[in-house]
Amino acid sequence: xxxxxxxxxxxxxxxxxxxxxxxxxxxxxxxxxxxxxxxxxxxxxxxxxxxxxxxxxxxxxxxxxxxxxxxxxxxxxxxxxxxxxxxxxxxxxxxxxxxxxxxxxxxxxxxxxxxxxxxxxxxxxxxxxxxxxxxxxxxxxxxxxxxxxxxxxxxxxxxxxxxxxxxxxxxxxxxxxxxxxxxxxxxxxxxxxxxxxxxxxxxxxxxxxxxxxxxxxxxxxxxxxxxxxxxxxxxxxxxxxxxxxxxxxxxxxxxxxxxxxxxxxxxxxxx
Amino acid sequence: xxxxxxxxxxxxxxxxxxxxxxxxxxxxxxxxxxxxxxxxxxxxxxxxxxxxxxxxxxxxxxxxxxxxxxxxxxxxxxxxxxxxxxxxxxxxxxxxxxxxxxxxxxxxxxxxxxxxxxxxxxxxxxxxxxxxxxxxxxxxxxxxxxxxxxxxxxxxxxxxxxxxxxxxxxxxxxxxxxxxxxxxxxxxxxxxxxxxxxxxxxxxxxxxxxxxxxxxxxxxxxxxxxxxxxxxxxxxxxxxxxxxxxxxxxxxxxxxxxxxxxxxxxxxxxxxxxxxxxxxxxxxxxxxxxxxxxxxxxxxxxxxxxxxxxxxxxxxxxxxxxxxxxxxxxxxxxxxxxxxxxxxxxxxxxxxxxxxxxxxxxxxxxxxxxxxxxxxxxxx
Amino acid sequence: xxxxxxxxxxxxxxxxxxxxxxxxxxxxxxxxxxxxxxxxxxxxxxxxxxxxxxxxxxxxxxxxxxxxxxxxxxxxxxxxxxxxxxxxxxxxxxxxxxxxxxxxxxxxxxxxxxxxxxxxxxxxxxxxxxxxxxxxxxxxxxxxxxxxxxxxxxxxxxxxxxxxxxxxxxxxxxxxxxxxxxxxxxxxxxxxxxxxxxxxxxxxxxxxxxxxxxxxxxxxxxxxxxxxxxxxxxxxxxxxxxxxxxxxxxxxxxxxxxxxxxxxxxxxxxxxxxxxxxxxxx
Numbered sequence: 001x002x003x004x005x006x007x008x009x010x011x012x013x014x015x016x017x018x019x020x021x022x023x024x025x026x027x028x029x030x031x032x033x034x035x036x037x038x039x040x041x042x043x044x045x046x047x048x049x050x051x052x053x054x055x056x057x058x059x060x061x062x063x064x065x066x067x068x069x070x071x072x073x074x075x076x077x078x079x080x081x082x083x084x085x086x087x088x089x090x091x092x093x094x095x096x097x098x099x100x101x102x103x104x105x106x107x108x109x110x111x112x113x114x115x116x117x118x119x120x121x122x123x124x125x126x127x128x129x130x131x132x133x134x135x136x137x138x139x140x141x142x143x144x145x146x147x148x149x150x151x152x153x154x155x156x157x158x159x160x161x162x163x164x165x166x167x168x169x170x171x172x173x174x175x176x177x178x179x180x181x182x183x184x185x186x187x188x189x190x191x192x193x194x195x196x197x198x199x200x201x202x203x204x205x206x207x208x209x210x211x212x213x214x215x216x217x218x219x220x221x222x223x224x225x226x227x228x229x230x231x232x233x234x235x236x237x238x239x240x241x242x243x244x245x246x247x248x249x250x251x252x253x254x255x256x257x258x259x260x261x262x263x264x265x266x267x268x269x270x271x
Numbered sequence: 272x273x274x275x276x277x278x279x280x281x282x283x284x285x286x287x288x289x290x291x292x293x294x295x296x297x298x299x300x301x302x303x304x305x306x307x308x309x310x311x312x313x314x315x316x317x318x319x320x321x322x323x324x325x326x327x328x329x330x331x332x333x334x335x336x337x338x339x340x341x342x343x344x345x346x347x348x349x350x351x352x353x354x355x356x357x358x359x360x361x362x363x364x365x366x367x368x369x370x371x372x373x374x375x376x377x378x379x380x381x382x383x384x385x386x387x388x389x390x391x392x393x394x395x396x397x398x399x400x401x402x403x404x405x406x407x408x409x410x411x412x413x414x415x416x417x418x419x420x421x422x423x424x425x426x427x428x429x430x431x432x433x434x435x436x437x438x439x440x441x442x443x444x445x446x447x448x449x450x451x452x453x454x455x456x457x458x459x460x461x462x463x464x465x466x467x468x469x470x471x472x473x474x475x476x477x478x479x480x481x482x483x484x485x486x487x488x489x490x491x492x493x494x495x496x497x498x499x500x501x502x503x504x505x506x507x508x509x510x511x512x513x514x515x516x517x518x519x520x521x522x523x524x525x526x527x528x529x530x531x532x533x534x535x536x537x538x539x540x541x542x543x544x545x546x547x548x549x550x551x552x553x554x555x556x557x558x559x560x561x562x563x564x565x566x567x568x569x570x571x572x573x574x575x576x577x578x579x580x581x582x583x584x585x586x587x588x589x590x591x592x593x594x595x596x597x598x599x600x601x602x603x604x605x606x607x608x609x610x611x612x613x614x615x616x617x618x619x620x621x622x623x624x625x626x627x628x629x630x631x632x633x634x635x636x637x638x639x640x641x642x643x644x645x646x647x648x649x650x651x
Numbered sequence: 652x653x654x655x656x657x658x659x660x661x662x663x664x665x666x667x668x669x670x671x672x673x674x675x676x677x678x679x680x681x682x683x684x685x686x687x688x689x690x691x692x693x694x695x696x697x698x699x700x701x702x703x704x705x706x707x708x709x710x711x712x713x714x715x716x717x718x719x720x721x722x723x724x725x726x727x728x729x730x731x732x733x734x735x736x737x738x739x740x741x742x743x744x745x746x747x748x749x750x751x752x753x754x755x756x757x758x759x760x761x762x763x764x765x766x767x768x769x770x771x772x773x774x775x776x777x778x779x780x781x782x783x784x785x786x787x788x789x790x791x792x793x794x795x796x797x798x799x800x801x802x803x804x805x806x807x808x809x810x811x812x813x814x815x816x817x818x819x820x821x822x823x824x825x826x827x828x829x830x831x832x833x834x835x836x837x838x839x840x841x842x843x844x845x846x847x848x849x850x851x852x853x854x855x856x857x858x859x860x861x862x863x864x865x866x867x868x869x870x871x872x873x874x875x876x877x878x879x880x881x882x883x884x885x886x887x888x889x890x891x892x893x894x895x896x897x898x899x900x901x902x903x904x905x906x907x908x909x910x911x912x913x914x915x916x917x918x919x920x921x922x923x924x925x926x927x928x929x930x931x932x933x
Contacts, residue, residue, distance in 0.1 A: 012843070013745075020741025023734045024753070027760050027814060033771040034763060093666035100659025108667060115674055117864065119872025119916065121889045125896055125909045126677030129684040132902065151673040154666055171366035174333050177353040178360045179380035179429065189379075193370045212765050214875060215889070219896055231766040235879060239770060247767035254762030258755050 031251060038244035058241045065240035071230035072246055075211050078142065078226065082149035083206040089150070090157025090206075091199055097158070098165045115155040123152065124216035131220065140222030148216050153206040160205060164198025197261070204257060211250070282309035283344030285330065285433050285465060290339035292325050299325040301489040302339065307433070307482075312459050312466045314480035316473060318512070318646070322489040323469045324363075327435050330467065331360045343432060354383070359426035360435040364442060365418045367410035373397070373421055374406040380429040396428040399458065416447045423455070427462065436468040440475060452478045473513045477501070485509050487646070501559075503546050507637055510557050512646030517563065517606045518555040520639070526550055531636060536602040540577040546635040553639035560607035562633040565598060568624040576630040582606070584623045594618050598625060678913075684906030702903065709907040713891050717912065720888040723802065723877075724870035727809035728817075731866045732859065734810070735817030739858070740851075742818075743825035757818050769808055769879050776804050776880070800882035808876035816865040824858030825851070860927045868916055888912055 041055035063069035096102065097109060115123065127148055131137060136144065172194070176186040214228040221229060231243055285307040292300040300322040307313045315323040328334040330341060332353030341349045348356045359380065367376050374393055381389045397403045400420040410418055419439060426434055439455070440448045456479045459466050470476050476483050477497040484494040485508070493500055493509045504510040507518060521535035531547040533540050535556050542556065566572045568580065585605060586597035589612075596608045596619065606627065612618075619625065686702050710717070742753045760768065776782055776798040786792035798804045828851060836846040874889030888908065895905035 016737065017741045017745040020738045020745070023738040023814075024756055026734070027757070027811070029775065030768045030771040030811065031760060031763055033774055034767055037771065037774065089666040089669060092662040096659045096662035100662065102659035102663065105659070108663060111670060111675070115670070117868055117920070119868055119889075119912065121872040121874065121892050122681070122909050122913045123674070123677070125892055125905060126681040127673060128896060129680035129902070129906060130673070130677040133680045133683065147673055150669060154670060158666065169364075169366065171362050171364065172368060174331075174353070175360070175362055175366035175368070176379070178331055178333070178358075179425065180354045180383035181379070182352075182354055185383060190368060208762050212761075214766055215872070215893075219893065228764060228766050231764065231770070232875075235766070235770060243767055243770075247763045251759070251763040255755070255759055258758065258762075262751055262755060 031247075034244045034247045034251070037241060038248045040241050040244075042241055058245050062242050062245050065234070065242050067225065068227075068230055068240065068242060068246070071225045071227045074142075074224065075227040078145055078149060079207045079210040082146055082153055082210045083203050085146075086150045086153035086157050086206045087199060087203045090154050090202060091161050091195075093154075094158050094161035094165055098162055112155045112158045115152050116159075120152075120213075120215040121219075124148070124219035127151070127216065128219045138222075140220055141224040144220045144222070145217050145224060145226065148220050149210040149213065152213070152216060153209055156205050156209060157202040160202040161195065161198045164195050164201075168194055200261060204254070204261070208254060282463075282465070283346075283432055284309045285467070286342040287326070287330070288340045288342070290326065290329060290341065291337045292322070292329060292334060293337045298489055300329070300336075303489075303491060305484060305491065305494075307465060307467060309432075309465055310463050311481045312456065312468065312479055314468045314470060314476035314483045315486055316470055316476040316483050316513075317486035318471055321486040323471075323486045324437060326486075327360075327437055327467065327469045330433065331358055331435050332356050333360075357429075357432040358435060359429050359431040359433075360437060361419075361422045361426050361439045363437045363439070365410075365422040367418055367421055367425070369410055372407050372409055373402065373413070376410065376421055377425045377428055379425060384429075392428060396424045399427075399461075400424045415443050416451065419443060419451060420454075423458070427458070427464075430462075431464065433465045433467060436466060438470055439468070440470075440472075448475070455479060477513075483513075485512065487512075502633075503635055504557065505548050505637070506645070507555060507557075507641040507643055508646035510635070510637065510646070511644070515560055515607060516557045517560060518557050518637070518643050519604065519606075520553065520643075521556045521636075522553045523549065523551050523636075530631070533636060536600070538577065538579050540634060541631045542634045542636045543632055546632075549636060549638035555637040555639060555641070555643060557635045557637060558629050558633060560595070561593075561609040561611075562629050563598075563606060563608040564628050565596060565608050565610070565619070565625045566628075567619065568626055570626075572626060572628040576628055577634070579627045582625045582627050584619055584621050584625060587618065587621050589618060598627060600627070681906050681909055684902050685910045687903035687906065705903050705907040706911065709904050709911060712904070713888065713908055716886045716891050717888045717908070717915075719885070720871050720912075721915065723806055723809060723885075723887065724867050724873075727806050727813065727870050728863050728867040730806070730810045731814050731817040732863060735814055735821050735862060735866075736855075736859075738814075739818050739821035739825050743822055743828075744830065754822065757815055757822075761815060765812065766875065766879075769812065769875055772804070772808050772811065772880060773799065776807070799880060800885070802881070802885055804880040805876050805885045805887075808880045809870045809873060812873070812876065813866045813870050816869070817862040820861035820865060821855065821858040824855045824861075828854045856927065860924065864920060864923070868920070871916060872912065 036051060038058055039054050039056070040051050041053035041057065093108075093112075097105060097112075127144075128140075131140060131144055168191070172190055173186050176190045177183070181189060212228060213226075214232060217226055218229055218232065225233070227246065231239065234240060234243070285305075287303055287305040290300055290303040290305075291298070303322075303326060305326075315326060317323045325334060329336050332348070332351055332355075336349060339349070340347055343357070348358075368379065371379070374390075374397075377393045377396055378389050381392060386392070393406075394403065397406055400423060402417060402420055402424070405413065405417065410421065413421065419442075423439070436455075440451050443451060452475055455466075459479075468476070468480060480497065482494065483497055483500055485492045485500065487508050493505045500509060500513055504513065504516070507516075510516040510518065519535055521533040521540070523531060524534045524539060525532040526544075527541075529544050530541040531544055531550065533542060533554065533556055540556060547554075564572050565582065565584075572578070579600065581601040582598040584596050585599045588595040591612070593609050593611050596610065597605045598608055599605050608627070685705055687705070688702055738757070742750055742757075746753050774780065778797050778799065783792065783796075783798055786798075787794065787796065792798075798807075832850050832854070833846050836850045837843065841849060872889050874887050874893055877885050877887040877890055892905050892908050892912075895901045895908070899905075
C-alpha cells in the first residue's frame with residue numbers, strides 16, 4: 001500500500017466520525033451559549049442577545065426576575081407529581097402488556113404509541129376541548145396541567161419499562177420459584193431489581209418531559225405559570241439572564257443523573 | 272460433606288403415573304409412567320421436542336400437567352407450587368441472577384427458607400464446586416463452565432430430594448463438557464441425591480446415568496441401563512439414536528427354543544430369543560458396527576458366526592483409534608464396520624473384496640413395522 | 652407467571668382509563684368542537700350544530716400556514732435524516748467503547764429547556780452575530796441580509812430541536828446490523844459506497860421510517876420555532892391554532908384546523924408506511 005493510499009484509507013475511516021462529531025457540536029452550541037449567557041451582565045444594555053460583561057450576579061441572585069422562581073418551583077411540583085403517577089401507572093401497564101394476556105391487549109399496544117405520534121398542538125387542543133366541554137374551562141390550572149402531563153408521560157414510561165421487561169429472561173423468575181421464593185418474594189427479589197433501571201430511566205424521562213413541556217401546558221394552564229410559560233412570556237420583552245442559570249443547572253443535574261445511571265449499569269454488567 | 276448422610280435416611284423415589292401434558296397445538300407428553308429410584312442418576316434422553324424438558328418442568332412444578340400424578344415417596348406433589356417442593360433445578364442456560372454475586376446466588380434458596388448459618392454452608396458448597404475464590408464476582412464475569420458450577424451449587428445447597436438438570440452441559444464446548452460429565456458424576460456419588468438429567472446427547476447420558484429412559488414423541492421408547500439399551504435395543508429408534516446400527520431386512524424362518532432363525536438375503540442368521548423382538552414375519556436384523564468383522568475375501572475371520580461373502584469396501588475413514596469401513600453387500604446395502612486399530616492388520620483399501628461376519632449373540636431382531644430410519648438424524 | 656385470569660386487567664386498568672379519558676375521548680371533544688356553531692363563546696357556551704362549513708372556513712383562511720407547516724417540517728425532516736444518519740452511523744460503527752457516552756450526549760440537549768435552547772439560537776443567528784457576519788464576509792448573505800425572521804432560521808431551529816428524535820431510532824436499527832454483512836459485501840466485490848447502499852441502508856430502513864415520523868410529526872405541529880426565530884411571515888399552523896384557542900377564543904375554527912392537521916398527518920403517515928413497506932414503528 002502506498003503512503004497516499006494509506007492516507008486515503010485513514011481519512012475514509014475517520015471521516016464519518018469527524019462528521020458525526022460535527023453534528024454533535026451543532027447540537028451543543030446552543031447549550032454552550034446558554035451556559036455562557038448565564039454569566040452575562042446585561043445591566044447596562046437592553047440587548048439581551050449579545051454577551052457584554054462577565055458577572056457572577058445571575059448565579060448569586062437567581063430569583064431576581066419576578067415570578068421566575070415561583071414558576072420553577074411549580075414546574076418541579078408538577079413534574080414530580082406527574083412523574084410519580086405516570087411511572088406507577090405506566091409500570092403496572094407495562095407488566096400487564098408483557099406478562100398477561102387479556103382481551104384488548106393488541107389494541108392497548110397500539111394506543112400507547114399514539115400519544116407519541118400525535119402533534120402536541122392537537123393533543124393540547126383536544127384536551128382543552130374536553131375540559132371546556134366538561135365545564136372546567138374556567139378552572140384550568142395546576143390540576144389540568146397535571147392531568148395532561150401524566151397523559152403524555154404514560155406512553156414513554158410504558159414503552160421504556162416494556163422494553164426492559166421483555167428483555168428479562170423468564171428463566172430467572174422460574175429459577176427463583178424453584179429456589180423456594182414465593183411469587184411475591186420472586187417479584188421483589190428478582191423481577192423488580194432487574195427491571196428497576198428501566199423504571200428509573202422512565203421516571204427521569206417523564207420528569208424532563210413534564211418540566212420542559214410548553215405547547216400542551218400553555219393550552220391547558222389557565223392562569224398558572226410554569227417555567228417554560230414564564231420563559232415564553234418574557235421572551236417577547238427580552239429574557240432575564242437568570243433563565244440561562246436555570247437552563248444550565250437543569251442540564252448539569254440531568255447529565256449527572258444520566259451519566260451516573262450509565263456508569264452504575266456498566267459496572268453491574270461489567271465483563 | 273454430610274449431605275449424603277442427611278439424605279440417605281429420608282430418600283424417597285420419584286414416581287410419575289400416566290403423566291400427560293397437552294398444549295393447544297400438540298401433546299408434549301403422553302401418559303408417561305416412570306419410577307426413579309432414590310439415589311440414582313437417571314437420564315431422560317431424546318431428540319428436541321420429544322417431551323423430555325416438559326416432563327422435567329412438570330416435576331419441577333414449572334408446568335402443570337394436563338392429567339396424571341407425580342409422587343415423591345407417598346406424597347403427591349402434582350399441583351404443588353415450585354417453591355413448596357423439595358426439588359431443585361439446574362437450568363439450561365443456568366439462569367443465574369445477574370444482579371446478585373455468586374455468594375448470594377448460591378445462598379438464595381437457603382435465605383428464602385430462613386435457614387441459619389447460610390454463609391458457612393455457601394462456603395462449603397462453593398468449595399465442593401471449587402469456586403471459593405470467586406464468591407464476590409457477578410455471574411456475567413464468569414466463564415460458561417464456572418457459571419455451570421454455580422448453577423449446580425445453587426441447586427445442590429438446598430439438598431433437594433431430587434435434583435433436575437436440564438441440558439446442563441449444552442452450552443459448554445466439547446472438552447469442558449467431558450470433564451464436567453465426570454465432575455457431575457463424582458458429585459452425585461458424593462452427595463447421594465437423586466439426579467434426573469435431561470439431554471439429547473447419548474454419549475453424555477451413557478457416561479453419567481445408571482438408568483436411561485429414551486423418549487420419543489412424548490412416550491418412553493425403552494428404559495434400562497446404558498449397556499442394556501445399547502446392546503439390546505427394542506426399537507429401531509433406540510437402535511439408531513443410541514449409537515449407530517446396521518439394520519438389515521430379513522424374515523423369520525424358524526423359532527427354536529433359544530434362537531430365532533432369520534433368512535437374510537439368502538443367508539440364514541440366528542438371533543438369541545431374548546434379543547428377538549418379533550417372532551414371525553418380516554423383521555430388521557440389527558448389528559452394531561463394531562461387532563461387524565471383516566477380512567479380505569477367503570481369509571479366515573477369527574469370530575465364527577453368521578458369515579456372508581461378496582462385500583466390497585466402498586469407503587474407508589481412518590479416525591485414529593479405529594477405522595470405519597463402509598461395505599457394499601451383494602443385496603445392495605452398505606454396512607458399517609468399525610475396527611479397532613490394534614495394528615494386527617494393515618488398513619484395508621477401498622475396493623477390496625471382503626467377507627463379513629458377526630457373532631450371533633450380538634445381533635438383535637426388530638419388527639419390520641418399525642421405521643428403519645427412526646432416530647437416525649435426530650441426534651442434535 | 653401468567654397466573655390469575657384478571658390480573659392483566661387490573662394492572663392495565665389505571666393507565667388505560669387515564670389514556671381513554673384524557674387522550675382518546677378528547678379527540679371526540681375536538682371533533683365536536685370543530686362542528687360548533689362559531690357564534691358561541693367560552694362564556695355563553697357552544698352548540699354542536701354539525702357546522703361542516705367550519706372546515707371550509709378554516710382551510711380558506713389558513714391554508715397558507717397549514718401548507719407552510721408541512722413544507723417546513725418536510726425540509727427539516729430531510730436535513731435531520733442526513734445529519735442524524737451521519738451521527739447515528741458514526742456512533743454505531745465507529746463509536747467503539749465510547750458508544751454509550753456519545754448516546755448520552757445525543758439525549759443531553761433534551762434536558763435543557765426546549766424554549767431556552769431555542770432562544771439561544773436567536774442569539775447565535777442575531778443580525779450582528781458571528782454567523783451572520785461570517786456569511787456576509789463570504790458573500791453568502793447580502794450586506795443587510797439577515798437570518799432571523801427568515802425560513803432559514805425557523806427550519807434550522809426545527810432541525811436542531813428534533814434531531815435527537817431522528818438519531819435515536821436510527822441508532823437503534825443501525826446498531827442491530829451485523830458488521831459481518833458489510834464485510835461480506837466488500838468480500839463480494841462491493842465498493843464501500845455500494846456496500847452501504849445495498850446492505851447498510853436497506854437494513855436500517857425501520858430506523859429511517861421511525862425517525863422520519865418522529866421528526867416530521869412534532870415539527871409539523873410546532874410553533875415555538877416559528878414564533879421565536881421567525882416573523883409573522885413564517886407563521887405555522889400551530890401558531891394559528893394556539894392563537895385561536897387562547898387569544899381569539901374562536902374554538903370552532905381552531906378545532907377544525909386541529910382536526911385537519913391531524914387528518915393530513917394520519918393520511919401522510921399511512922401512505923408513507925405503506926410505501927416504505929414496514930409495519931414496525933420504533
